[in-house]
Amino acid sequence: MGAVGTRILAVEDDERIRAAVKLALEDEGWTVDEAGSGEEAIELFTRSAPDVVLIDIMLPGIDGFELCRTLRRTSAVPIVMVTARADTHDVVAGLEAGADDYLTKPFAPKELSARIRALLRRIRPIVPGHAKLVFGNLEIVPEEGKVLRDGAELHLTKTEFRLLCELAQNPGRVFSRESLLDKVWGYDYFGDGRLVDVHVRRLRTKVEVDPANPRHVVTVRGLGYRLQS
């Protein structure tokens, strides 16, 4: 069951889907706001400050990607993309636009609830007693949810932050895509590795001085990723 009072903004142009998903999500204990278009969603977003946003990619007017980018400019709110096409570039494009996770229509609302719960899961204190972790010019303060590079605070989304903390838990250890999917997104063995790849890419553009030649978040070919000073 979702935490009482957790607000979800569902952006979907199909009225019936919207109604059915709202019913099902409310059954799971969430509070649901509905928006039928991107414009409406932007307006509602500023008014109701939702905890999670659910965006259908195919929207009239402002499409899902654009809406996602617009929200990302001002907010680190968890965003779940809903796509009808799992195997096309839609998925990667949605993640690049700033989505934290995606679901393919038709999904079970229970599955969506599980995804949302995973996204909202609080970061547990990584190393008890250690207020902050330092990796070269990078400084992580897990308790405050802050990351600083050369003393300046970086704006990471919740998922990017969790990904970074997960890697920081065991500096130097190689994390496979599957284990990161499991720990950060709560996926099983058959999760989509692209989720990890795109988020690592996005994380690099923020924490690395030169994202093309990463010094901290390093790819280990064929195995996964690791964090180093």
Place this chain on the structure above:
Amino acid sequence: MTDSTGANAAPDAGGDASANGDPVPSAGWAQRWGDRLASFRMGRLGLRTRVLLMFSLGSLLLAVFLSGAAYSFTRNSLVTQRDRVGVEGATRNATLASAELAARPVDASPAINQLQEQGIEQTVIRYQDTWRAGSPLFTQDDIPPSLVSRVVDDRVAARIIVSEDGEAKLIVGIPLVEPDAAYFEAISMADVDETLDSVALSLFFGAIITSMFGVVLGWFVSNRAVRPLAEAAQAAQLIAGGRLDTRLEVTDDQDLRLLANSFNDMASALQARVERDARFASDVSHELRSPLMTLAASVEVMQARRDEMPERAQTALDLLVSDVSRFQGLVEDLLEISRFDAGAIRLNRDDLLVAELVRQAVAVSSVPSTPVHVSERGECLVMRGDRRRLARVVANLIDNARLHGGGDAEVFVSEAENEGEPLGHVWIAVEDHGPGVPEEERELVFERFARGGVAGRRSSSDGAGLGLALVDEHIRLHGGRVWVEDRRDGEAGARFVLELPAEEVGI
């Protein structure tokens, strides 16, 4: 080349017929020859061979012609020169002999001697019906009668070239001023022959070298001529393999540009069509998924309230739930297969530990309790593949066993049998306890919506028969194959085997 079948065959056939008095076998013989000749016609040969042959023949003919011309020109000029020198010498000697005869008009001996002293031996002088020769090698018998009659009777200077024992000689005859006197001299042309021989030899080798050069040139030219064709063939192959953006380079060559442009137009049209199909599949996907989304969400809301419903409504709800999920699966399968048809499938390949993949796939399948047996070497097999698609394949086979195989399926992972070292394939087998698949239907079960005889026994209300067709497509995309056979332990039941490329790694 011309077709000489008719011209050659007709007289041969006629000749044979008259000899045997039996026209039938001879007609067959002619036919055979006709066929044999026809098989040598250009049309049967490849372009490259034709160009090569034409160049070789052309250069050979040219070489022979040029060599012949050069030889005859050299021969003529050498002979003419020798002729002139010979006639001049003979005229000088004849004047000498004439002077001697005038001084001592008894007989020709003094003149012969005089000439012998000067080293001129092969002379014959006829004086007053008597022949005197300076050397036994050249007597009046060696002089052709035609020359004698012209010089002696007609009193005209003449010369002739004779060949004696393979040696050419120039014989010059000159009438002398004394009555009834004539001078003959033989001049050897052996050195001319020798020169001509060496010229012929070098021309012969020249011709061979030229011909060989022609062959090499022909090889290069034919290769060049065929290269655009080879490129086009390669491009066509790439397109057939799914690389639809393959295009031919448009060159400056007018003829080739036509080919390249037409080819590229065709490729573009094909690409546009395939993309349209893929887009259609994707649009259909969206259209079908939207109502399904509403159904799935609504059904879930109703399911949460199942206990509040009357019994009959519960039964109806259960039917609705199971068919919504069946419908969902069917739409997924249809979309997946239309993506195959549009060539729109992109595999998301990873290095996978086969045994782990199978165990995980079974764990999330419709019968997670299905036992998985992995052989010792099976544990160490790694393959490159799309994790989710392969899991789907295993899940489909387990579904198939559940629906048609009487349940109780078992999964086996092992190294492929009958393979040498190093191991190249893994076998993933799913065995069930159903009625099995009869021999004649073992290909059919992998076809889409396979029904008919297969369905009579195997079909239930579930599954429209796309599952195995998808298995087949997925496995083929991974470079493997799938087949069905009898259970290994002799009991009734089917055994579906996936053979996939895999490598053994040390663990």
